[in-house]
Amino acid sequence: MRPILMKGHERPLTFLKYNREGDLLFSCAKDHNPTVWFADNGERLGTYRGHNGAVWCCDVSRDSMLLITASADQSVKLWNVQTGAQLYTFSFNSPARSVDFSVGDKFAVITTDPFMGVTSAINVKNIADDPSQQSGESMLTITGPTGRINRAVWGPLNKTIISAGEDSVIRIWDSETGKLLKESDPEVGHKKPITSLTKSADGSHFLTGSLDKSAKLWDTRNLTLIKTYATERPVNAVTMSPLLDHVVLGGGQDASSVTTTDHRAGKFEAKFYDKVLQEEIGGVKGHFGPINALAFNPDGESFSSGGEDGYVRLHHFDPDYFNIKI
Numbered sequence: 001m002r003p004i005l006m007k008g009h010e011r012p013l014t015f016l017k018y019n020r021e022g023d024l025l026f027s028c029a030k031d032h033n034p035t036v037w038f039a040d041n042g043e044r045l046g047t048y049r050g051h052n053g054a055v056w057c058c059d060v061s062r063d064s065m066l067l068i069t070a071s072a073d074q075s076v077k078l079w080n081v082q083t084g085a086q087l088y089t090f091s092f093n094s095p096a097r098s099v100d101f102s103v104g105d106k107f108a109v110i111t112t113d114p115f116m117g118v119t120s121a122i123n124v125k126n127i128a129d130d131p132s133q134q135s136g137e138s139m140l141t142i143t144g145p146t147g148r149i150n151r152a153v154w155g156p157l158n159k160t161i162i163s164a165g166e167d168s169v170i171r172i173w174d175s176e177t178g179k180l181l182k183e184s185d186p187e188v189g190h191k192k193p194i195t196s197l198t199k200s201a202d203g204s205h206f207l208t209g210s211l212d213k214s215a216k217l218w219d220t221r222n223l224t225l226i227k228t229y230a231t232e233r234p235v236n237a238v239t240m241s242p243l244l245d246h247v248v249l250g251g252g253q254d255a256s257s258v259t260t261t262d263h264r265a266g267k268f269e270a271k272f273y274d275k276v277l278q279e280e281i282g283g284v285k286g287h288f289g290p291i292n293a294l295a296f297n298p299d300g301e302s303f304s305s306g307g308e309d310g311y312v313r314l315h316h317f318d319p320d321y322f323n324i325k326i
Helices: 319-323
Strands: 004-007 013-018 024-029 035-038 044-047 055-060 066-071 075-080 086-091 096-101 107-112 121-126 138-143 149-154 160-165 171-174 180-183 194-199 205-210 214-219 225-230 235-240 246-251 270-274 280-284 291-296 302-307 311-316
Touching (some): 107 149, 160 194, 205 235
Parallel strands (some): 013 055, 055 096, 194 235, 235 291
Antiparallel strands (some): 004 311, 013 024, 035 044, 066 075, 149 160, 214 225, 235 246, 270 280, 302 311
């Protein structure tokens, strides 16, 4: 399986996202410029210039017309995917961390970091059909718990919002009222900050990765823990195959402790686990630093990883991958 190396960022990667058809891959990094690539051959199509801070997260609308990006420059921007034009900027008084379009792309949930006495918050914005009619008003603002909220996504039918972050608790909120509906049980939940959260293709369950060296699979409706995948290093990124029962974890130590340990101990590989049996089935090496972002192509035939080393690696699976027997 020969990876395609995509060098378009000068700083560490933070997030990767495929569009619904799986022909485009969007990458975010600390170098201020979200980038779009052809997902089959890794050719760079263009960059979206306008942020002046690290870009932490992005999402693309179902029709691949709108891109939304969250940045440390205290703004969230809407872009025209094809032209790269900025359509609208939502301004906040603290860095924006995570964005997620609702089913139907009528709303976006945005999380902002605690900053200078401001607590973390979850904001719901209405996304206008016509960008010239777009307003910056929040339809709902939920004042978050202490610590950063690293990820917030929409639950089934946009009725709930699922959030997770530094306090290692997963919360489900009512997206209409902002009421807290459920919290993960601390007995079975993560013990350290949750770094990443991704939903299954059908939205019935979701996967969280944490610095406690594990990833956990949860039922979306009642927040029951389904499976736990243990590994021997902090998990920075998680993704699941839409095709097979495979879960992928990426991580490594934080960049500051990399130089002080044995190089082989860096373990900067994407590890594959059997979703049901929770057993490790393989790994894909290649990055020269922790993996910060992972994404599966919606067709299940390729995946990409983004690292602290500034590279995006695009992996198309060999035919024998689809016949792995345990």
